[in-house]
Amino acid sequence: MNQSFMKHEFIIMSKSKKNIIFIIFLTALLFSYCFFILPNEQTSESFDPQKLSYELEELSVEQKKREEDGYTGINVMTGVPVYAMNKYYYKLHSNLITAFEDQDFTRFVLLRTHYLEGNMGSIIGNPTLFPESPFPGKDRKHLYQQTLLRYQGYLDKDLPISYALIEQKTALQTLQKFLLSSASYLIIFCAVYFSSDIVVRDRQNRTILQGLPLSWYRVLNIKTIVAFLYTIIVLSVLLIVGMFTVSLQSGFGFFNIQMPIMIARTGTSFNDYDSITIFQFIVKAMIFIPILVYLFTRLSVLLSLLFKNEWLVLLVSTIVLFSERLYYSRTLREIFGIEVSYFPQTYFEFGKVVSGDKNFLVNLDTITYVKGIIVLMITIVIIEGVLYMVSRIINKRRFYQTN
Known part of the structure; x- marks a missing residue:
């Protein structure tokens, strides 16, 4: 019955x-x-080579102007070597475009990781990220540390990296994001x-x-x-x-x-994360x-x-x-x-x-x-x-x- x-x-x-x-x-x-x-x-890791190319063209014009005017040293007022920093930025991001166009995404991740390690402000200082959050600085730092740990995980496991993997659009990553969302x-x-x-x-x-x-x-x-x-x-x-x-x-x-997880609530350092x-x-x-x-x-x-x-x-x-x-x-x-x-x-x-x-x-x-x-x-x-x-x-x- x-x-x-x-x-x-x-x-x-x-x-x-x-x-x-x-x-x-x-x-x-x-x-x-x-x-x-x-x-x-469009995810936080989506890459637009055309937009970046326009930015680098403008930066190239600015660098040539600085060379003509002799402003290639350290800024006396701020103590910041603007010319040298711009040169580094131009070279690294030109290589990023080349790696993207060559579909060499392992090199792309290596370059991206190298840039983020020395430029925390590219994410933490980005006002367009978490604009409505009550703690935008905390959330940006969390995103910065998660991004670096995720990239390092790709490299440590020696995965065949694809652009879909970087954007977290593979089937498993899509399921992961779904389960993490509301x-x-x-x-x-x-x-x-x-x-x-x-x-x-x-x-x-x-x-x-x-x-x-x-x-x-x-x-x-x-x-x-x-x-x-x-x-x-x-x-x-x-x-x-x-x-x-x-x-x-x-x-x-x-x-x-490898997926980063938090083992402490603050997220102030990489010690607060595991994978x-x-x-x-x-x-x-x-x-x-x-x-x-x-x-x-x-x-x-x-x-x-x-x-x-x-x-x-x-x-x-x-x-x-x-x-x-x-x-x-x-x-x-x-x-x-x-x-x-x-x-x-x-x-x-x-x-x-x-x-x-x-x-x-x-x-x-x-x-x-x-x-x-x-x-x-x-x-x-x-x-x-x-x-x-x-x-x-x-x-x-x-x-x-x-x-």
Whole structure:
């Protein structure tokens, strides 16, 4: 009976117009990103040789003027050897253009790394980076150190470097960026959306379903398992399709790419960073997905018993999902005297938890991978306890009765 009921529930979910429309929307969103947004996206490491050539032409004219006027020494007022610095800049960036045009991206990374090591201000002093951040200097230094560590990782592993790898557009790097972004909320929302009606829809077939030879709590458990598996399958298929599509355009990437992570919250020096492979990051981040999918599926079942309305279930679950956005601030570390690391919603952006960026953003050391797993598991236990008690109060007969 259990298997028959599971099969019945899975067929209903698969044929649901609501679910089919949402999957079509997700597929369209995925292909729009893969074919239109990603290929044209300008990252912090995108290189425009034409624009740089114009800049070097102007610099060449300026240098010739300085030579004609005899201003090739140190500036008396500032003590800065402008001519020598411009000469160095011109030569290095001319070589960058040559390396780019020759498709010699290993040399390109070497030159870029050499330049950044001696010119921290090219990133830290760039006012166009993080203009709306409350701590732009801190964020720019974080970006500077991450960039150098990432480049060094490419060189240490002796990878066949491509331009897509530099721009972080290979399939694995695209997945990494997705998991690090707020787009991770979309993964959890899929669980919210697919599970919002799994219990409530049965109220339209009271006579048939009230006669099932299964206990009420077991029915709720089976519905949870089916919704969980359905969500995981949909997410897995979309992931495979997305990875395959990006791979055709930019390559798959390499599992041993070194990814910088934070081991201290400040990010003031390279000692605050460590590195893991992109494979390790993806595995750790992926472990959060089934936990969160199960948590929100179970929450939907609980809310279904309480509200008996799928739209209210969807609304309340969505509010819970985005609840951190209601109070989030980079200066807020406690809520009602309780540190934010003890709240489950702190770990909904799970990629940032794995990379240590969550600690960096709110200036804490306590938002860790292990603690995130523990907090979410405790939350599941609490929901399970409440659901069991509510299912005893709102039993099958009471749930199906008309108001």
